Amino acid sequence: MTQPRMGEKTRMPPCACPYCEHTLDAASEGDTDTHGPPLQGAVSICIECANVLVFEGEPLVLRKPTPSEMREIVEAIPHVIQMVGAAHLARQIRLLEAS
């Protein structure tokens, strides 16, 4: 696996989240030193279910990280924990607004 990184906000070919099947067609920047489209091995978080995903393939699609990749991601990108928390809070707000 390449060094895990967060990609900047960019449009991407639509693909389904492997956890919740939500169609994802954009990735948001999570790291200020990365620019351009997501790269192989870049990390993303599903806006719908807040699970961590990894970009892979050509064209890029999102897949679940392996358990060892997940440990690497948490070590290499400590702020991923805050980003997952923020995504969970955003999801809860959407659910509350819809109820």
Ligand SMILES: [Zn+2]
């Ligand atoms: Zn999802």
